[in-house]
Amino acid sequence: MLQEYPWIIPAVFLVIGGGITLLLSLFNKGKKTEAEEAPKEKELAERLSMSSYLGGLPGADKQAPLSSCAVTGRDFVFVRGSMGAEIGRIPRDSVDNVMVGDKAQVAQQLSAQEGACLGKISSSRKDTRHCLVLRWGNSDSKKHAAIFEFADPASADTAAQELKKWMKPDIAKAS
DSSP: OTTTOHHHHHHHHHHHHHHHHHHHHTTTOOOOOOHSOOOOOOOOOOEEEEEEEEEEEEEOOOEEEEEEEEBBBSSSEEETTSOOOOEEEEOOOOEEEEEEEEEHHHHHSOOOOEEEEEEEEGGOOOOEEEEEEEEEEETTTOOEEEEEEEEEEEHHHHHHHHHHHHHHHHHHHHH
16 A cells, blocks of 8 residues: 555655644744743943953853943843843943053052953053953942953943943942
8 A cells, every 4th residue: 555655654744743733833822932021121222342351240250252231221231242142230320430441550450359350461561452440339339340351442442431421320420
């Protein structure tokens, strides 16, 4: 019989597979995926290029050679690349200061723990890269500093000005 009707086996697989697919789609019709259920945060501005993330965000020990910052209603959200995985977030109203300078200058103003993010080359005067440091405090009054590295001072200054523009008004006037 199979020799006379070789198309029967593929037809049976198609009918059974189609039926299973139809049943699964009916059962999952009203369910939303995790990405759909998560509330979407509206960004207030385009993403800012933050060049290289060196360290300082809680829970984000890995450096990122390319990072960016999205400004939302409450937070500065830092991600890998331009649309990658979230590195960390800082509440906009908790930022105390945005500091820009070459690595040697910045290294002198950081604590030993914060300076560890800069590595051994931070003390070298030949290192011409610039850093942007975001200083902020948590609700428990603990001070933090997130450090980003830029190849040229103009890029670091541009990022700092954009961040200052999006800081909460009472904080921006104080610095």
